[in-house]
Amino acid sequence: MDDGKKSEGTSGVIKDLIGGYYDAGDAIKFHFPKAFAMTMLSWSVIEYSAKYEAAGELAHVKELIKWGTDYFLKTFNNTADTINLIAAQVGSGATSGGSTTPNDHYCWMRPEDIDYPRPVTTCSSCSDLAAEMAAALAAASIVFKDNRAYSQKLVHGATTLYGFSRKQRGRYSAGGSEASVFYNSTSYWDEFVWGGAWMYFATGNSSYLKLATTPGLAKHAGAFWGGPDYGVLSWDNKLTGAQVIPFFFSLRFSTYLPPD
DSSP states (O other): OOTTTSOTTSOTTOOOOOOSOOSSSSOOEEHHHHHHHHHHHHHHHHHHHHHHHHTTOHHHHHHHHHHHHHHHTTTTTTTOSOOSOEEEEESOOOOGGGOOOOOTTTOOOOGGGOOSOOOEEEESSOHHHHHHHHHHHHHHHHHTTTSHHHHHHHHHHHHHHHHHHHHSOOOTTOSSOTHHHHSOOOOSHHHHHHHHHHHHHHHOOHHHHHHHTOHHHHHHHTTTTOOTTTTOOOSSOOHHHHHHHHHHHHHHOTTOOOOO
């Protein structure tokens, strides 16, 4: 497939979106839940690397993470310090109204056989998506700290994404986009806390920790509301994880220094 190479919605810096992971049995790439999956997979390696190694799977799981992070580095201008656009989705699954237009939900086939257009959805006000992608790259930078050049590349990309998330506020699924049907984001405040925590442990920059522990962010994220979804960690609600990792990392990595 030629993902990203022929799409009118992409900018000049997003030219190739081949790679990454599909959502499920279809071939859509939803970057929001995918970024969360990569963050969690990296966290599992940080926590259980010895177990992965004992099972002979450490190199394999690192390959899986790198396949994901290499792809995310294609979804924005990762060499820039500031950006105003990122790719949010590749493909389409809309079948409402009995539409028979070929897309990833109407046509079930092998990815190798796909020949219909696959649109790229971009966003310029998507704090939740950008902060989660920042968390994914930041967490992976710790996994790959033995590869200084790659780890630094991930940290730089994460820094750019997190800065973008803070400056251009908004939900990536707002405005009736397809994402609101499949992976709607209810808030971006939990991603601010979650992403800020990961940025701190990837960079050692205390300003990220200060931001992540700001009571106002936690309040907006719903830390004091309770409710049925309060304690459920998911691609839409990172609050529980965000509350855990500062304590976890303070115990595990008190001597850890990020790559220079």
